[in-house]
Amino acid sequence: MESGGQAASGPASPDALTVRVVPRIAEIPAADWDRCALSPESLAGTGETHNPFVTHAFLSALEEAGCVSGRTGWLPLHVAVERAGRLVGVAPCYLKSHSQGEYVFDHGWADAYDRAGGEYYPKLQVSVPFTPVTGPRLLIAPGEPVAEACAALLAGLRALRQETKASSIHITFMPEPQWTAAGQVGFLKRTDQQFHWDNRGYADFDAFLGALASRKRKALKRERRDALANGITIEWVTGSDLTEAHWDAFFRFYMDTGSRKWGRPYLNRRFFSLLGERMPERVLLVMARREDRYVAGAINLIGDAALYGRNWGCIEDHPFLHFEVCYYQAIDFAIARGLARVEAGAQGEHKLTRGYRPVMMHSAHDIADPGLRAAIADYLRRETGYVREALRDYAACTPYRQDGGDTRAAASDEGEDPIG
Template identity: 75%
Template sequence: MKQAPGPAPETSSLTVRAMTGLKEIGAAAWDACAFSPETLAAGDETYNPFVSHAFLSALEDSGCVARKTGWLPLHVAVEREGTLLGVAPCYLKSHSQGEYVFDHGWADAYERVGGAYYPKLQVSVPFTPVSGPRFLIAPGADPDEATPGLVAGLRALRAETKASSIHVTFMREAEWERAGAAGFLQRTDQQFHWENAGYASFDDFLNALASRKRKTIRKERRDALAPGITVEHLTGADITEAHWDAFYGFYMDTGARKWGRPYLNRRFFSLLSERMANRVLLIMARRGGAYIAGAINLIGDTALYGRNWGCIEDHPFLHFEICYYQAIDFAISRGLKRVEAGAQGEHKLARGYRPVLMHSAHDIADPAFRRAVADYLQRERAHVAEAVDVLDTLTPFRRTDADAVGDAAARSTPSSPESPST
C-alpha cells in the first residue's frame, strides 16, 4: 500500500504499509510497539504474551495462519517520514472460524440480500479469545496520531482488498472507546475471570466463599484426584517434546469430539516452546505412570491465560481441577492479579470466576447493512450489561446485607436480542 487517506488533516502525511507476514518486521521493532508504555498505558498488564512477535510468528511459521487456512496475514504498519508509529495484527479472512466473537448471523443476513460478507479484515490474535492491545503504539509516538493513522490504514486496506468490513476483537476498553469515536460500531460480550484479592493460598481464597461453596470445591478437588491422579506444573526448559506429544493427543481428541475443529497443529507447540517457553505453563495430569489430561496456559506479568485443554480419560471434576483450581494455585503462588480462563462457561461462576465485559469494534462499508448491525448491537449491549449484572449476583462469595439488597433488585433474566436483518 502507498499513502492512506486519514480521517483528519494531521494524518494525511502518514504512510501505511500492509505486511504479508511478520518476517517483514523484526521481532525487536514489533515487540517495541506491543510492549511500549504508550500501548500499555490503558491497561494493567506489562506483558501480554499473545501480541508478542514470538507467539504471532509461531502461528504463521507453523502454517496455522496462512491463506490456505483462511487467515492471510496483512499486518498494518503506520509511519511518518520513515519512523514507525504503530502496528496492528491484521488478517484477511474468508470465513468466521476461530474468532470467538460470532458474526455468522451477520454474514448470513448480508448474503441473503445479495451482499458478499467475505473477505473481511480481522484485527485480532487468531484462535485466541483473550483481551489485549490491538493498536500497538511505538515508544515515544503520540497515540492520538498513531491510532487514527492505524484506523485510516485499515480502512484503506479494506477498500483495496474489497473487504466488507473490519473487525477488531478482544480489544481493551480504552481502545474500544477510541474506535467508537472513530466511527466503529461497538460490541460487548462476557467472559469469566478469577481475580486475586491478595490471597496467600488457595485456602485463603476459599475463606472468601460461602460455607456451602467452600465445601463443594474442596470435595471436587478431592474427587478429581481420587483415582490416583497426580498433577504437574511444567514451564520453561522442563517442557519436552514428549510432553507436547502427550498434550497434542489430548488437544486433538477433545477438539474432535467437542468442537470438531482443532485449529493448531503439532509444529505450533514446538515453535512456542522454542520461542517463549518461559511464558508457557503446562498443567499435566498423570495416572498410573501415563499422562491422561492437560491444559496449556500462557503467563503474563499480571495474569495467567488459560487456553486449551484435553483428556483421554474421563474423571469427575478433573477438568475443573486442571483448568480452574490449579490455575488459581499457580496465580496465587506467582502473585498474579487474575486468571482468564477463556470463552464461555457459566459453570465457572461456582468456581469463583466473575463475569467481565469483553469489547470489540466493527466497521462496515455498506451503509444499509451498517444501520442494521448498529441497531442489533444497541440491543445486544443492553442485554450483555444486564446479564453481567445478574450473573455477578450468583458468584459463590460471601455476601453482606448490602449485597443481598442489590441482588434482589438485579435478579431478572434478560432475553437475547434477535440477529440483525436487512
C-alpha cells in the first residue's frame, strides 16, 4: 500500500486500480473529493443528493481546526483508490486510540478484549467524526462500477488494518447498500436506531399538528407556548447572515452543555469559524434571545432533502426550550424549505411523542482476532433482535391519528448527541 501521495512503482495496466493512504484531506483537491462524495453512486440509499458532512469543506475544517489529529486520538488515514492517477473512490478513515465521539458504542468490546489479554486500540474508524448521521462512507466517483470500487476500498481498508496493526475496522452510519456490500465480504453487520421526522407535504406547522392525535397536539402546543413564555424570541441565522458574534454566542452554549454532559467537548471555536467561511449556505443556527442577548442555540446542517440537527447548548434554563429550539423550529424550517425530513441526532425516545419516527441505522465491523470476532458476532445476533423488537414497539406508539391522519406510522425495517 502506498502512502502520503506516493505513486505506485513499476509498470501497471492503465486500467489497474491502485490504493494509497492519504494522511491529510488537503492532499486531495476539494473538487475531486466532492466528485466522489456527492455522486449518485455514493448517495444511493440515503434519500439525499447532498450530504454536507462528507464534503471536503466539512472534513477539512475538522482537520484544519485540530479537532481530528493524532493528539485528539483521531489520526486521519484516508484510503484512496485511483486508476491512472484519477480518483476512483475514497473512504474517510481515522486511526483511533479510544472510542469517543462515535455513537456506535464498542466500549464493552474493548474492555472484554483487554481483559482477555488483547489490545483493542488502535482501531480504524471509517466515519464522519463526532457525527451520528447516515451518509456514504465508501465515496465513489460518478460512472465508476460500484461493486468494483467498493471492493477495492474495503480491501484497502483491510490492508491498512494490517499495516497499522489495528485490531479492527468500524464503518459507522452507513447507507444500506454499502452496509450490504461490506457484509458480502465478511464484515459483521450491526444495527441501531434513531428518530427522524417526515414531512408529509405539510403546508405549515399547524398542518403537521393536525395529523396528531388530539392529546398529543395539545401537549405540543402547550410546550411551544411555555418555551417562549419568558419573553424569548427565536431567530434563524444562515448563509451570509452568519457572523463571528453568532459563533461566539453559540460556542458559549456548546461549551457549557458539552462540559456538563461529556466532560470535554469535541469541537473547538476555530472549527465553527471555518464552517461559517466554507459552507455558510449549508449552516442553520437556531438562536433563542431574551432581553437583548442570546441564551440558547442549536446548529443544523442543511442537505438537499434533510435538515440535520447536531449540537445544542444554553446558558439559561427555560421549560421546553430545548424541544422548541432543536425539534419544533427544525420542523418549521424543513416545512418552509420543502425538505423531506429532519434528522435530530442519536438517542432520544422522547422524540417519538413529538412526531419523530424510529429508523434503523447500520454499521459494519471487521475484527482481526478470530476469537473476538466470534464473540462479537454472537453478541450482534442477539442485539439485532432487540433492536428490531424495539422498533416494532416504538412504531406502535405513534402520536399520529389512527383515522387516516397517520399515513406513515410504521418503522423502517432497514449512540456526543447534544441535540438528543
